[in-house]
Amino acid sequence: MIVALAGGVGGAKLVQGLAHILEPQELSIAVNTGDDFEHLGLQISPDLDTVLYTLARLANPVTGWGQANETWSFMQALEKLGGPAWFKLGDRDLATHVERTRQMALGEPLTDVMRDLAERLGVRHVPIPMSNDPVRTRVRTDAAWLDFQEYFVREQCRPAVLEIDYAGAESAEPSMELARALDSPALEGIVICPSNPYLSVAPILALPGVRDAVERIHPVVAVSPIVGGEAIKGPAAKIMLELGVEVSALGIARYYEGLVDILVIDRVDSALAPAIEALGMRAEITDTIMRSNADRIRLAGDCVALVRQGKP
Amino acid sequence: MIVALAGGVGGAKLVQGLAHILEPQELSIAVNTGDDFEHLGLQISPDLDTVLYTLARLANPVTGWGQANETWSFMQALEKLGGPAWFKLGDRDLATHVERTRQMALGEPLTDVMRDLAERLGVRHVPIPMSNDPVRTRVRTDAAWLDFQEYFVREQCRPAVLEIDYAGAESAEPSMELARALDSPALEGIVICPSNPYLSVAPILALPGVRDAVERIHPVVAVSPIVGGEAIKGPAAKIMLELGVEVSALGIARYYEGLVDILVIDRVDSALAPAIEALGMRAEITDTIMRSNADRIRLAGDCVALVRQGKP
Numbered sequence: 279m280i281v282a283l284a285g286g287v288g289g290a291k292l293v294q295g296l297a298h299i300l301e302p303q304e305l306s307i308a309v310n311t312g313d314d315f316e317h318l319g320l321q322i323s324p325d326l327d328t329v330l331y332t333l334a335r336l337a338n339p340v341t342g343w344g345q346a347n348e349t350w351s352f353m354q355a356l357e358k359l360g361g362p363a364w365f366k367l368g369d370r371d372l373a374t375h376v377e378r379t380r381q382m383a384l385g386e387p388l389t390d391v392m393r394d395l396a397e398r399l400g401v402r403h404v405p406i407p408m409s410n411d412p413v414r415t416r417v418r419t420d421a422a423w424l425d426f427q428e429y430f431v432r433e434q435c436r437p438a439v440l441e442i443d444y445a446g447a448e449s450a451e452p453s454m455e456l457a458r459a460l461d462s463p464a465l466e467g468i469v470i471c472p473s474n475p476y477l478s479v480a481p482i483l484a485l486p487g488v489r490d491a492v493e494r495i496h497p498v499v500a501v502s503p504i505v506g507g508e509a510i511k512g513p514a515a516k517i518m519l520e521l522g523v524e525v526s527a528l529g530i531a532r533y534y535e536g537l538v539d540i541l542v543i544d545r546v547d548s549a550l551a552p553a554i555e556a557l558g559m560r561a562e563i564t565d566t567i568m569r570s571n572a573d574r575i576r577l578a579g580d581c582v583a584l585v586r587q588g589k590p
Numbered sequence: 591m592i593v594a595l596a597g598g599v600g601g602a603k604l605v606q607g608l609a610h611i612l613e614p615q616e617l618s619i620a621v622n623t624g625d626d627f628e629h630l631g632l633q634i635s636p637d638l639d640t641v642l643y644t645l646a647r648l649a650n651p652v653t654g655w656g657q658a659n660e661t662w663s664f665m666q667a668l669e670k671l672g673g674p675a676w677f678k679l680g681d682r683d684l685a686t687h688v689e690r691t692r693q694m695a696l697g698e699p700l701t702d703v704m705r706d707l708a709e710r711l712g713v714r715h716v717p718i719p720m721s722n723d724p725v726r727t728r729v730r731t732d733a734a735w736l737d738f739q740e741y742f743v744r745e746q747c748r749p750a751v752l753e754i755d756y757a758g759a760e761s762a763e764p765s766m767e768l769a770r771a772l773d774s775p776a777l778e779g780i781v782i783c784p785s786n787p788y789l790s791v792a793p794i795l796a797l798p799g800v801r802d803a804v805e806r807i808h809p810v811v812a813v814s815p816i817v818g819g820e821a822i823k824g825p826a827a828k829i830m831l832e833l834g835v836e837v838s839a840l841g842i843a844r845y846y847e848g849l850v851d852i853l854v855i856d857r858v859d860s861a862l863a864p865a866i867e868a869l870g871m872r873a874e875i876t877d878t879i880m881r882s883n884a885d886r887i888r889l890a891g892d893c894v895a896l897v898r899q900g901k902p
Binding site for chain 1: 630631632657660661663664665666667668670671672673674680681682683684685686688689691692695706707710711
């Protein structure tokens with residue numbers, strides 16, 4: 279069994295590839311909930327939904343969030359009523375948030391809600407929330423501390439990030455499903471998806487016991503989300519720059535030093551391999567950009583093979 | 591100034607006519623909130639919204655609830671997720687409930703929320719909730735006590751009604767706007783719209799002090815919602831039958847005895863006029879079915895004239 283740690287778009291793509299190769303009992307998909315927030319009275323879990331929609335083949339490939347073939351009547355009407363319109367909620371997407379909120383109000387933990395939603399959508403590989411307790415990523419900008427979605431969506435990542443905090447992480451419990459997977463005798467290794475290390479992977483690692491567990495587990499295979507000095511999607515490169523970190527696969531390697539055994543980097547970054555290996559991890563060179571389903575399956579296949587070959 | 595007491599469809603139509611004739615300061619529209627309920631975590635006010643949408647020219651003329659030109663993506667997605675789908679919420683309509691719920695969660699009374707929504711929709715005549723406190727109409731059927739929307743929507747009014755209760759009415763305060771209007775020296779009289787007496791008007795009258803105030807005020811002009819022994823819309827006739835009341839304008843007259851000075855009845859019911867007048871109220875005969883806007887304005891004009899002529 280392999281544990282995948284995933285955030286949004288990049289994570290969801292690799293997870294889809296992994297789910298193509300591995301049976302549900304062979305894959306535990308632990309997803310960041312640090313981006314979750316309450317909005318309009320609704321419980322919104324952006325990364326979980328991106329993974330869920332991707333696995334259900336409902337994801338919007340253009341935006342990287344929400345559903346394809348979406349309609350926007352609700353949002354138009356809400357704007358007309360003067361309601362908060364900065365966070366776009368499509369009509370179909372809204373049903374997910376309303377149903378999640380309804381179930382959670384009845385006392386269902388997020389984990390159980392995601393299992394139910396996945397089943398309803400015919401998704402066999404259930405995305406596991408990293409925790410059922412609230413963890414809220416916040417970023418300190420030159421102006422103020424912002425909640426993650428305020429920074430990410432409302433401010434469109436414009437303010438410079440000076441510091442990142444995962445509020446609640448230190449007292450949140452990892453979900454039982456994640457804790458059990460990390461502790462399972464069947465565990466072969468971990469795949470850290472090409473998600474934003476600071477915004478998507480770090481909140482998972484910040485949960486009590488998770489970083490320690492990942493440090494103990496071998497091999498840990500990570501796919502660099504930085505290719506040719508740029509992020510495939512999202513603000514990873516901008517944030518690394520603002521935090522004074524080298525924006526490259528080497529910068530990613532330094533971030534994951536002591537945690538990752540094998541870093542999968544793109545061919546365009548092959549010149550960085552020696553510097554990465556000098557940090558004590560193996561650099562594996564392949565094509566990492568996932569444009570098609572075939573790309574996702576191939577990269578996932580590489581990761582699974584690396585986990586199995588890299589088994590000490 | 592005239593106070594109109596209104597429920598859903600029939601009330602909204604006459605209110606629209608009244609709003610065409612009277613300036614906002616000349617008309618106080620008090621609307622039943624006994625049908626309100628919480629569903630999917632949302633505060634839903636069916637009668638207030640029917641009046642609001644009608645005045646905003648957004649109402650769906652076919653269903654009598656919701657908006658015209660509605661889309662249904664949310665509902666389709668919610669059904670797919672196994673969420674409760676018995677109460678149909680259109681995508682645009684949903685924005686009203688989400689925005690109302692959001693504002694009420696911030697502590698805004700329903701009255702203020704309706705004022706804000708009306709302003710946003712360009713509605714000058716603001717529908718006044720009868721109360722900002724929850725009143726919940728419940729019906730006892732042969733099987734059980736049902737919340738109103740369970741009876742009305744989920745069970746499609748199929749069970750026989752044995753008893754009706756307006757839970758919370760005895761301790762709910764009439765909204766300040768309603769109380770002030772009933773107490774205003776400028777008050778010329780009251781128009782009871784052709785809404786269901788048992789389900790739409792009775793909850794308003796059940797609020798502390800309201801029935802007494804209406805009894806003191808003259809003239810009170812009511813329009814019969816029963817025409818030719820049938821209800822124009824909704825379960826009024828069925829309920830009257832089940833409660834053992836004569837299903838006719840005379841049955842309505844008996845219900846409003848001691849409260850109403852002038853009952854407006856349809857030409858088809860003119861033979862009932864002597865029996866109605868024997869109860870001590872005037873029967874005014876006209877065309878009461880509101881098919882067109884012109885019908886609404888004409889009937890509203892009749893009601894306004896009757897209030898002003900009937901002034902003692």
